[in-house]
Amino acid sequence: MIKPALALAAALLWPAATLAAPTDGSEQQQAVSAEAAGIHAPAPQIVRGVVDSIDERSDTIRLRLSADHTEPFKVQDGLLFNAVRFGDPVAVSVQTVSGVRTIVGLSKE
Structure with missing residues (x-):
């Protein structure tokens, strides 16, 4: 057994x-x-600007960095769209993800 x-x-x-x-x-x-070998993920870069436009369809937020310069950034987390509106001054943490500058963190100023 x-x-x-x-x-x-x-x-x-x-x-x-x-x-x-x-x-x-x-x-x-x-x-x-x-x-x-010292291979590390790149540290996020802090970028300050004002929200110029929000495009949820393409997952991008365009920031006005100076009076004559705007730049689009991809958004890693779609919940950020609920946190900002046109004209909000923000500081964003940006990393290059798959060759595209991507917002990985955001705080209102």
């Missing part, structure tokens, strides 16, 4: 044991070598 129960337990646990088996360490080694 014990042998069939042991065989059943082994059959049920065998797939879990193979999934939990240690890897050859290459994944961990890659993470360590990237860390040692």
Whole structure:
């Protein structure tokens, strides 16, 4: 009676044991070598301006940075559209995500 129960337990646990088996360490080694190489996500840049336009369809907010210069920024979190209106002075944290300057944080001034 014990042998069939042991065989059943082994059959049920065998797939879990193979999934939990240690890897050859290459994944961990890659993470360590990237860390040692000094590769870090770029720090966000703080940009101050006034909201010039909001385009939820294209996920962009256009900021007036000076009297004659406006710049569009992608929005990472769509909830930011509820936080700002035309004319609001803001400070935004901007990072380049997939080659596009993207707002990752926003605070009203």
